Every structure is written in structure tokens, then in C-alpha cells.
Amino acid sequence: MSAETTVPEALSLTEHVTSFAFGEHVSGACFLGEIVGFALGDGRVVLRQGEEAREIAAHSGAVQVFAHDSHALYTGGDDGRLLRIEASGTVETVADESGKWIDAVAASPAGAIAWSAGRSVKARDKAGAVKEITAPSSVRGLAFAPKGYRLAYAHNGGASLWFPNASTPPEFFDWKGSHLDVTFSPDGRFLVTSMQENALHGWKLIDKKHMRMTGYPAKSRSLSWTHDGKWLATSGAEACILWPFADKDGPMGKAPRECGVRRARVTAVASHPKALVTAIGYDDGCVLMCRLTDGAELLVRRASAFTGAISALAWNRVGARLAFGTAGGAAGWLDLPPLR
Amino acid sequence: MSDKIPVTVLTGYLGAGKTTLLNRILTEEHGRKFAVIVNEFGEIGIDNELVVGADEEIFEMNNGCICCTVRGDLIRIVEGLMKRKGKFDAIIVETTGLADPAPVAQTFFVDADVGAAAKLDAVVTVADARWLLDRLKDAPEAKNQIAFADVILLNKTDLVTKEQLQEVEARIRGINPYAKLHRTQKCAVPLDAVLGREAFDLERILEIEPAFLDDEEGHHHDHGHDRDHDHEHQGGHHHHDHHHGNEGNGAGDGAKDHSHKAHSHGGLKHYHDEEMQSVSARIEGEVDPEKFMPWINELTQVKGIDILRSKGILAFKDEPKRFVFQGVHMILDGDLQRPWHEGEKRESKIVFIGRHLDEAAIRAGFLACAA
Numbered sequence: 145m146s147a148e149t150t151v152p153e154a155l156s157l158t159e160h161v162t163s164f165a166f167g168e169h170v171s172g173a174c175f176l177g178e179i180v181g182f183a184l185g186d187g188r189v190v191l192r193q194g195e196e197a198r199e200i201a202a203h204s205g206a207v208q209v210f211a212h213d214s215h216a217l218y219t220g221g222d223d224g225r226l227l228r229i230e231a232s233g234t235v236e237t238v239a240d241e242s243g244k245w246i247d248a249v250a251a252s253p254a255g256a257i258a259w260s261a262g263r264s265v266k267a268r269d270k271a272g273a274v275k276e277i278t279a280p281s282s283v284r285g286l287a288f289a290p291k292g293y294r295l296a297y298a299h300n301g302g303a304s305l306w307f308p309n310a311s312t313p314p315e316f317f318d319w320k321g322s323h324l325d326v327t328f329s330p331d332g333r334f335l336v337t338s339m340q341e342n343a344l345h346g347w348k349l350i351d352k353k354h355m356r357m358t359g360y361p362a363k364s365r366s367l368s369w370t371h372d373g374k375w376l377a378t379s380g381a382e383a384c385i386l387w388p389f390a391d392k393d394g395p396m397g398k399a400p401r402e403c404g405v406r407r408a409r410v411t412a413v414a415s416h417p418k419a420l421v422t423a424i425g426y427d428d429g430c431v432l433m434c435r436l437t438d439g440a441e442l443l444v445r446r447a448s449a450f451t452g453a454i455s456a457l458a459w460n461r462v463g464a465r466l467a468f469g470t471a472g473g474a475a476g477w478l479d480l481p482p483l484r
Numbered sequence: 485m486s487d488k489i490p491v492t493v494l495t496g497y498l499g500a501g502k503t504t505l506l507n508r509i510l511t512e513e514h515g516r517k518f519a520v521i522v523n524e525f526g527e528i529g530i531d532n533e534l535v536v537g538a539d540e541e542i543f544e545m546n547n548g549c550i551c552c553t554v555r556g557d558l559i560r561i562v563e564g565l566m567k568r569k570g571k572f573d574a575i576i577v578e579t580t581g582l583a584d585p586a587p588v589a590q591t592f593f594v595d596a597d598v599g600a601a602a603k604l605d606a607v608v609t610v611a612d613a614r615w616l617l618d619r620l621k622d623a624p625e626a627k628n629q630i631a632f633a634d635v636i637l638l639n640k641t642d643l644v645t646k647e648q649l650q651e652v653e654a655r656i657r658g659i660n661p662y663a664k665l666h667r668t669q670k671c672a673v674p675l676d677a678v679l680g681r682e683a684f685d686l687e688r689i690l691e692i693e694p695a696f697l698d699d700e701e702g703h704h705h706d707h708g709h710d711r712d713h714d715h716e717h718q719g720g721h722h723h724h725d726h727h728h729g730n731e732g733n734g735a736g737d738g739a740k741d742h743s744h745k746a747h748s749h750g751g752l753k754h755y756h757d758e759e760m761q762s763v764s765a766r767i768e769g770e771v772d773p774e775k776f777m778p779w780i781n782e783l784t785q786v787k788g789i790d791i792l793r794s795k796g797i798l799a800f801k802d803e804p805k806r807f808v809f810q811g812v813h814m815i816l817d818g819d820l821q822r823p824w825h826e827g828e829k830r831e832s833k834i835v836f837i838g839r840h841l842d843e844a845a846i847r848a849g850f851l852a853c854a855a
Contacts, residue, residue, distance in 0.1 A: 169567040185567035206567040222536070222564060243537055245564060262539055282541055284560060300543050300556065322543050322556055340559070340595070341545070362596060471566075 156443040157433070163445075163476035166190065170469020172210025174217050175460035176231035180467050181217045182456070182475055183207035189219060189229055200235060202227050209259075211251040214461065218257060220246025226259050238268065250295070252288035258295050260286060265297050267308040275308035285326035285337065298323035298337045303347075305335070317347045319354065325365060330373035334394050338364045344378065344387070346394060355394050357387055361409070366457075368415040368422065375401075375436065377422045379410040384424045384434060403434040404441060412457040414466070423466050425454025431468055431478075444468075444478050488603040489519075489565075491575040492679055493588050496610030497619050497626040498581030501639040505610055505671035505678070506578055512675055517572040519565050521558070523580045534572055536561050540580060542587045545594055551789045551813045553587040554594050562598045574679065575602060582625045585609075585632040586792065589684075589812045606681035609633035609663075610671060614643045616652050620659075620757075630656055631760045631792050631837050633663040634683035642669045658755035660837055661694035661762055662795075686808045686819050692764075692795045692835050760792075760839050765847045767832040770799045770855040773807070779853055780809070780816065780834075783846070788814030791838040799830035801855035 169185030182190045187203035203221030211218045216230045218238070226239040226246050239246075241261040248260045255270035260283035268274045285298035295306050300322045304314040322340035329336070334355075336346040342363055346355030357378075364380030374390040383402040387395040404410070404424040412425035420436040428447035431454060434440070445468065452472030459466055469475040496502040510518060519534040541557040558577065565575065577588055585607050592604040609629045612619070616638075619626035630636065636656060641649055649667070656665065664681075666673050682688040776798065784791060794811040796818075809818030824830055834850055 169569065171567055185569075206564065208564050208567065245536070245561075247560065281543070282539060282557060282560065300541075340543075340556070471569075 155441065157478055157480070158443060158446060160481055161445060161476055161478045163474065165451075165474050166469075167473040169206070169471050169473060170456045170475050171207040172212075172217070172219070172458075173456040173467040173469045173475065174210075174212035174458045175465060175467060176212070176215070176217065179231040180465075180477055181212070181229070181231075182467075182469055183210045183217065183219045185473075187221060187223070189217070189227075191229075191231065191233060198233055200229060200233060202229065202235065208245055209247065209249045210456075211249045211257075212458075213251040213253055213255065215255075216251075218249050218251055218259075220249045220259055222246075224261065226257075228257070239266065239274075247282060248284050248286045248297075250286035250288055252293075254288075254293075256288060256293060258286045258288065258297075260284075260297065265295070265306070267293075267295050267306075269293060269309070273309075277306055277308075277314065279304065281322075284324045287326045287328055289328050290330055290332045296326045296328060296335055298326040303335060303337050305349075317352055319345045319347075321345075324363070325367060327367050327369070327376075329376070329389055329394075330369050334389055336367065336376060338367060338378075338380075342380065344376075348394060353393070353396070355396055357395060357400070360385070366410075366412045366425075368413045370415045370420055370422070370436065371417050372420070375415075375420075377413040377415050377424075379413050379425075382406060382409055384410050384413050384422055386422070386436065401436070403436060403439050404432045406430065406432075408447065409453075411453040412455065412468075414457040414459055417459055417461060417463045419463065423457055423459065423468075425457045425468060427453035429454060429470050429472075429474065431457070431466075433466075445476070448474070489569075489573070489575055489601060490605040490680065490682075491577060491592065491602050492605045492681075493585055493607045494576060494578045494610070495583060495585050495607060495629040495633070496581065496637075497612065497616075497623060497629065499615070500581070500610040500612040501637070501671050502578055502581070502610050504639075505608070505637065505673075506576065508671050508673075509576065509675060509679070514675055516574060519568075519572040519575045521561055521575065521577045523578065534565075534568075536565070538577075540583060551586075552590060552594060552815070554591040555587050558588065558591045559595050559598055562602055566601050574605070582623075584625065584628050586628075586813055589632075590815055592684075593812065593815045593817060604684040605679065606634040606683040607632050608635045608637065608678045608681075610637045610639050611652075611656065613638050613641045613649060613652055613667075617655060620655060627659060627757075627760050628792070630659050630663075631839075633660060634681055635678055636660070636663045636665045637668045637671055637673060637678070638665060639668045639671055641667045654755050655757070657694075658757045659760045659762075662692065662835060662837065684810060684817075686810065686817065686821055689795060689797065689808050689810060689821075692797060692833060760837070761841060761843075762835060762837045763841045763843045763846050764833065764835045765850045767851060767854050768829075769832070770801045770830055771832045771853045772855040773800045773803070776800075776850075776853040779849055783849065784811060784814050784816055787838070787841075790840055791836050793837045794835065796832070796834035798832040798834075799824065 172183040180192045185206045189200040189202040191198045203223045205222040207219045209220040216228045220226045222245045224241040228236040244261040250258045258267040263279045266276045279299045281300035283297045287296045302318040306314040323337040325338040342360040344357035360380040362380045364378045366379035368377045375386045378385045383405040386401040408426040408428040411427045414423045424432045429451045430447040431445035433442040451470045451474035455471045456469035466478040521536045521538045539557045545552040798807040805820040808821045
């Protein structure tokens, strides 16, 4: 319907977008080299390269959670299975927690993988050794630390940091409430969770100082650090909210920045891997690219009344391509035109 | 709005027959597809691929509301089920026998994402006709489940005598006179008795009169607090005099179903539950919203822990539409509904079911809201 974007037509990249329809909720998207992988609500994983598509009947039921590294994508289903799928289409069953949903999954650049089912959190290192720990409550968010084999898991009452290969108990970071997603700042100084209460919570790892980031009208479930690690782009408001993390105390006492202000809620954010640009997906299906230095916007995808909220958004490694998917089953990618 | 998935909550004390009802719902030929959220796998007799195991993970919301607990696992599961939208028509949540239905119900009002995707349809409680009386004495959970219910299946009626059945019904009505009550054996009820009730839908809160058991012998057991009758069965008789000193009296004063007066006094017992009871109050006219809103907010904030359910239909001064509200503990959901019909008596009525309710204070407080 009406695309309430603030950009004039001239600043549209829509002609560089390849679009198609899966007709199923898109749970995740990523690039594996030239291949674009999509994970769907009917359990399929589709690997596309141009017009060619390879379908893998990965799960019976939905792909609930999704992660990827540079070699493979990982899907967790409500069939309790966690799969590793390479660009070649090779499928490995990493885990089968039969009877339980896989609730969270995270991949580290070093090839480790972690997943949770209920209160059980497991991590598998590159060599294939699996370690398990039981969380105080169900875990919905996992993240590997940028350095070292260390895993953060979010739960009711806070988050915990665990060295899977050490016998030391996990380090607990407390804050009342239910914590959902979790992420480390790229420099490893901060830990941030999204919460049930329409807020983010952060801790400075070195002294466990708290950072409350509130004011969202909805839950903030998509978090993306800018490539320089100085900003955390977040969903959950009618703009992309960016919290400043450059200073030693992070965003404490500082106001966040907003970009891509529209009359629609941001549901997905993905920061460009090389430039201060964040791709922003909205609940009306619109996708914008926003340059943080001056707030300039480029239209990637128009709002659509029929395809639902943007549910997946990912750049390729060099930042030349952007894949997206929606809750209503639309998907596609942008090939950025060469710079003039 | 209309594409929100309806959610039916099945409660009932251990052994009452919840799983029997669930299996009946799932195996009946109805053409509907259900997503079923259960606590124990393996008891469900059919191969339904959309069966989800839950953990009954209850946590407090960090919103300053002390009784505001939600089911964290439900939030996660409903969110996950939405990825399979279109593959099922309704959700059924089976709680454990010891569960309090409130956190389940509250989840659908407190979590905005869940509330946008799904809507609570009704709380259906299965009660064991043979053992309920004992459980009401020794199991606070069982009493909670009866008090909270929109629909009660009084099950295993074949295992008790007629007198015992009347006794247990009277006990149920002493706690919750508003739920729709069905006598069953092996939970045999038409599915529309338990599904599609829209008990939490403001548009559907048309009347808040005590419900009656429409049993085959013609005994309509009204242990309610008003001398109203069941409008569903007595259509056309909408206006009677209601000047009864015992209105709101939790003890009940006898069966008052007008059409069956002659039968319904015969041998019936009427109970007042010392702990859990209902209170209703009526204003034969309009209410001042400037007085009512602060009053109801204050009442539910202060007494919300004890108030399990609340409902009301109100005539606000200078307002052509009916104001309707329903609540679970401290959470209130209210809106202007359809206009008052021409010739319809503009009156205001509220109902509470809860624990140790101060009836006199509630009635006085409400009456002071008269316009």
C-alpha cells in the first residue's frame, strides 16, 4: 500500500532488488559465499544462487532459530534437531533434543556452535567436543564472546558467562526480569540483553556496572553492532535506536540516536560490515538503508500490506549484498550497484 | 484482529479428566487443526504433530504489579507457533493439575506480541464429581481452578449418586455461579461447549448473570447472588424487579429460576464458601466514569491478588454505548461496546469472583459511583 518512506524516488535501490516468494515465514537468511540461504517456517532451507534454488527438507515443523558462520548455516527446529548446512547442501545433524524445541543457537567465527533447549545449554567446539550446563531457567539467547571459547546465555534474572572447557562455574550477571537475546560488544567490554519488559540491559564486564536502556514501545529483539563496535543498532521502536558504546562507560548518561524514523515499527536491523550504515526492516515490510553519519536514507524495499514484517535481514561478508525475508513469506536480496 | 488465534486453557485437578477431554477434542471429526501445548508428553493418544511440550515457567513481570505473573514458556511457544501460522486454527493449553490458571490468562494480556497473535477464548476446568468435595477442602489449587473457570465440566457423574451430584454442584455454585456447567461422563460434551466460547471477548460479554445447569430433570440450580434468571434460556424476560435485600449475598438464598421455581427448591442445598466467593452489585441506572474508573483501578490494585476474575457492564453518564470490562487479578481490559438499545434499561452491574472479598465494602464503593 502506501510506502511511507521519507526518501524521494531518486534515492531508491529497489531496481537492484531480486524478489521472490516462499509463502512461509522466513526465520533466517544469510550469505555463504555466492549462495544465499533462507530458513523457513515449514522446515525447509533454501539455498539460492541467482535463479537456481536448492531445497532441503531440513525440519519437520518450523525452523525456530537460525545462525551462521562463514562456512555454514545452522537451523534449530521445533522437531528438536539442530542442523549444520553447508553451501554445498551437505547436512549434518549436530544435535537431536527430541521432544524439545531448539530455543536458541549461536555460532562463533572459530567454528564453535551453541544451542539451548529448555534449561539445557550445550556448546560444541571446533573439534566436536560437546559440553552441557543447566541454566536457572529456559534460555532464549546465546552469544559467543569475540575472543576465547566463552559463551553468554540469557535467562530469567540475568545472564551468565560460561567457559565450556573450564570447570569453573559460570559468572552470573544479575538483573531482575526475563532476559531474551544476548550479545557481546565486538571489543568484548560489554554484554547486552534484550528483555521481556521492552528494554535492553547492559553490563560492563569488568565491574558489572549496569546500563539500562529503556523507552521502547515494544520488545527489542534484533540487535546489531556497527562494524567499528561504537554503536548498537536495535529494533523495537518506530526508528532504529542506536546506543553509543564508544566511551568507557558505554551509553550510561547518554541519549541514543535514532535513524530511519517512520510510522512503522522496526523489526530487524543489520549493520553494514564495513561502513557506518545500518539496514533497517519494518513491520510493514519496508527496508531502508540508513547512513549513521548524516541520517541519509535509501529505500531497499517498499512497504507491502501482504507480506508482513521483516523477519530476517543480513549482509554478505563484504557488504555488497543484503538479504531479507518477511513473516509473510516474501524474500529477496539487494545487489548494491557499484559506487560512482 | 479477527485472525488472532483463539486459545483455550484446560485446567483441572490431578485425575479429573483433562487428558480425556483433550483426546476427545483432538479425535473428534471437526476439520479443525489444533496446536496443543502440554506438560507431559505421552498421554495424548493421537499422533498430532503440533504437540508442544511446556515447562510451566512462571515469572513475575518487572512492572511493579506484584501479582502480575506470566508463563514465560507460553510467550516463547506462541511466538514460535506463529512461524507456522496458517497450519492450525486454535491453540489448546493444558495446564498441570496443580496449576493456577491466572499466569496463563495474564500472559495473553501482558505480553503485547502474544496478545497481537492470539486471544484467550476460555478457561475450561474439568472437575471430578466424586473427589471434588475433598479437593475443595484440601487443595487450594482445585478451588482456584473452579473459581477461575468460564466453563466447568463436572466429570465422572456416573460414579456418584444423584444426591452427591447435587451436593457437588451446589459447592461449585457457591464458589463460581457464573461459569457454564456441564455434567459429563468421560468428558463427553459437544465441542462448542468448550471451544469458541469467546469468554474474554468484550464484544461477547452480553450478560453477566449467573449461569445455570440445564439438566435433564429440569433442575436449574441457581445459587447466584441475584434473582435474575438465565437469559440464554429465558429469552424475552429481560426486566424483573431486582429489589432483593440479599443481592450480592454470597450465601445464596435459593434457586430463583423463574420458570422452574416449583422444582428447583426441592432438596437443594446452598453453600457459601468461606474462602472463595463471588460478589455482584447493581446500580439501577448510570455510573459516573469520573468516579468509577478511579474506584475500579484502586480496588483492583489493592485487592487484585484476591480478585481472580471481574466483569462489568456499565451505563456511563452521557454515553450512548455500553462500557464493558473484564479483568484477571490486577489486569483490566475495558472498552465501549455496542450502543444501548432503545428501550433497554440503562443499568450498571459488576461481578467479582475472589478470595475473602469484602462484600459490603465493594458494594458500597460501587454504589458511590452512581451518577
